[in-house]
Amino acid sequence: ELRLTPTMMRLDGLNGTYANGTLDGTLAVRRSGAEGAVSGTMRLTGGSVRDLVWVHNDRPVATGSFDLFLEYQGSGRTISGIVSGLTGGGTFAVTDGELRGINPQAFPLVIRAVDAGLDLHDDKIREVFLNHMAAGSLAFKRIEGTVTLIGGRLSARNVVVDSSRADIFGSAEVNLNDWTLNGDFSVKVDPGENAVTGADPQAGLVFSGPIEAP
Numbered sequence: 001e002l003r004l005t006p007t008m009m010r011l012d013g014l015n016g017t018y019a020n021g022t023l024d025g026t027l028a029v030r031r032s033g034a035e036g037a038v039s040g041t042m043r044l045t046g047g048s049v050r051d052l053v054w055v056h057n058d059r060p061v062a063t064g065s066f067d068l069f070l071e072y073q074g075s076g077r078t079i080s081g082i083v084s085g086l087t088g089g090g091t092f093a094v095t096d097g098e099l100r101g102i103n104p105q106a107f108p109l110v111i112r113a114v115d116a117g118l119d120l121h122d123d124k125i126r127e128v129f130l131n132h133m134a135a136g137s138l139a140f141k142r143i144e145g146t147v148t149l150i151g152g153r154l155s156a157r158n159v160v161v162d163s164s165r166a167d168i169f170g171s172a173e174v175n176l177n178d179w180t181l182n183g184d185f186s187v188k189v190d191p192g193e194n195a196v197t198g199a200d201p202q203a204g205l206v207f208s209g210p211i212e213a214p
Contacts, residue, residue, distance in 0.1 A: 008028065010028040011027045014027060020047065020051060022044070024043045026040045026041050028040060035075055037075035037082070038082055040071075042069070042070045044067065047068070048065070049094060049097055052066060054212055059100060061099070061101060062099050062100060063097045064143075065096060066092070066093075070088060072088035073086070073087060087150055087151070089148045091145070093142065094142070096141065099137060099161070103134070103135055103136025104166040106133040106135075106136070108191070110125060143159060153175050159185075169186055170205070171184060179212075182208050183208075185204070
């Protein structure tokens with residue numbers, strides 16, 4: 001549905017498919033002198049996470065069903081200027097999926113290896129831990145949160161993964177100006193019988209770089 005005036009173009013009822021999901025939205029473009037402005041909404045329902053994330057060792061790093069709602073607006077004298085000034089926000093949810101390369105069993109396996117005589121040198125423990133982490137996956141029921149769009153940067157804060165095998169929490173940001181990703185998460189497990197007072201098994205996961213291969 002198209003509305004057109006000398007200074008504005010608006011499209012309502014936009015719909016299609018993206019990442020094997022249903023995409024709906026609106027878009028308005030306005031002009032005031034030498035400056036342009038855009039605003040709109042976007043809703044993705046049932047998108048495939050494997051089509052949205054990067055690939056590592058020939059496998060997507062995550063699976064699941066992805067829903068997103070986003071409102072946005074921005075203005076500037078150029079396309080890049082509009083993108084760098086985008087603001088807005090929304091919500092997202094990922095359901096019934098798995099995070100590949102995150103194996104909660106890596107923690108007890110390393111503890112057992114140390115008990116069996118593994119060298120306590122940091123580099124050696126890191127090597128063994130990473131090998132065990134890469135060998136498994138973490139299934140989850142739901143990941144949800146809110147997103148904010150400020151200065152062309154789309155951020156998700158206080159993200160929590162709902163999984164019975166581990167606690168994962170952190171934040172991530174996508175920079176739309178140069179399509180890079182920065183994320184900082186923590187993985188923590190219940191050590192069970194191996195519990196030590198004041199020492200929870202925990203590791204940090206940091207992602208940084210181009211969105212297609214951070």
